[in-house]
Amino acid sequence: MEQWIEFAKGPLFAFTFLIMVLGLIKLVIIQIYTISAGKGRNIRNTNWKKIVIDTLSWVIPVRHLIPGTRIFSIVSFLCHIGIILVPLFLADHIALWEGFFKLDLPQIGYALADFLTLFTIACLFILLGFRIFSSRLRAMSKKMDYLLLINILIPFIAGYLASHPGINPLSWNTVMLIHLLSAELLFVLIPFTKLAHIVLFIFDRISGIHWQLRPGAGDRVAEALYGKEAKV
């Protein structure tokens, strides 16, 4: 088991992390290419101020708490805090970042990490509950929407159990391996699922403002389908 853990902490971590990074870089490159002058549009005229203000206003969505989605929005926002802070700044993770990337990140204390972890778990359960019990959300949700939430929950629960042996019903090795593998599965899934919004949340807004119709495309589509004499 310990060899498996070492493998998961070592080569498998590096491999899955690389997949995530390369996958996200690919998405970013495609986005930049799409909105670039190379596609016939002048990016210099983009209203960057509006994009930055819009994006920031959604990062802390105080202005966007509309009736009917307030609880969901608040829980979702709070959930993101833990999902971002704990993996990056937990003391045990810092060692990993240092080992692989020589990154010297500041660390959060164990008490705060514990609080954030439990808080995030609670938020994730609430979001899962929304997706199960709200008819609106259920109507739009597919298996993957539930599985991704569960996949995010597992490393948080397993990580918490690993650092609290008193309440851990399984062996430390088992929960640690679950923690590592589930987190690494997330790394792989991020660029290929809706979790890609961790980078695309910026670009969707830019694309939305900057995207334009291609001149002449309509005529070419009509001609391809109905010939040169295509009629309305």
Place this chain on the structure above:
Amino acid sequence: MNESNMNIQPAGAIAIPVNKYPYYIENPVTENRVERFLEAFATVLQYSDYKSLLDSYCSSNTKCNRCAVACPIFLVTGDPKDIPCYRTNIILDIYRRYFTIGGAIKARFTNGFELTEEVIDDILNIFYRCTACRRCTNECPLGIDHGMITRLARYVLSLIGIVPKALQVSVREQLEGETHNTSKIPKVALINTLEFLSEELNDMLGVQMEFPVDKKNRDYVFFCAVSDYLLEPETLMGNAAVLYAAGDWDKWTIGTQNYDGINYGLFYSDWHLENIIKQLVGEVTRLEGKNILIGECGHASRSAHDFVPVFAGKDKYPVINFMEYTLQCIKEGKIKLDNNIVTERVTYHDPCNIARSGWIVNQPRQILKSFVKDFVEMTPTGKENYCCGGGGGLVSIDEIHEFRMSIGGKIKAEQLRQTGAEICIAPCANCKKQLKELIEYYDISCKVMGLHDLILKAIEIPGAKSPQERKEEAALMEI
């Protein structure tokens, strides 16, 4: 909507029960709709730039459901199929399944999404329940443009012949007909109408003004929703009064080759959108005009403002909405409005295309507040305001009148009632038609009019009858 469902078949065709159209279609498609839809979608993807945007939306759409509570249709029906994200996801599912490698591989191993006749029925129905007001886009944390997806879906549908007859017939006349306008108003009728309006203005104001037609090298070439010439003459007379009072009478013209600002392409077809823009630009070029001046019409303003630079060149012709022009005249002191004329309570409806999707929110309010004493806002207002319920071309589809009234415009009617306003200003031909029908349907005591209808009452014109004199004359005529 069920009561308006109908199964229209061409003579001799075999009826297929699943082909139900909620609106009239010229030649209802009954066969191979799935294959034809996919072929049309593939062709659109091949020649357009939608692929990158759809890829992005597929990767980031979190289905958080915030858009649901922003949608005036869903808020009334509570039907999940009316949730903007639900609609968008149908198109994204089709894209993923049939036009991405991942989707094709997944389909080999799972019983995932499949486009069927039933899904086509859903698409042709729910995308014409959407008013494309884009309120949902404002509430999307990721900025997904559900309104754009609505147009894309309708565009693909139109390429296989599924398009409301009311829209198709209008566009055909505009692009391929003799009159080149959606209401089929011939040039001679336009000239007669303008002469009639001149006489009306002469009687009303006591000044001689003849509408400039086909004048070359003018600052402004004017386009309004062509229906205004017949249905909203007071808006046009208000426009004319502002130009006259501002001393710009010899700076504008109406063209007779193309005098329709309407562009239904914005609602359902990139192909028509571009060609209508080109037609409009062609008229300005013929007349050697300098600017495009658009009357009170939301979608005409947005389509020209947003797409003239795309299809005709970025600096070809600046596009100005008439309200911008009027506000500028007020600021420069070129026109004066008497603030003792309008005593009624007035509210303002924001047309989605120029407010939420555009650039005109404060300008009309500045104008109104300069001469209206009792101005009251709707709640919510500005870019958050609700659609009239007839947006996205729905107002032109008579057979869905009941849907537009009981569902599409229900929240707007309530909003309007709560203001207690006696006059609702709606500077858009489509909004005006829908709102007029709404106040009748919901029995609301309010008059709907354009901004320049009201300006016509209060504008002070040197050498003409004063607004007070005109008001007294109008009161006498009502008696």
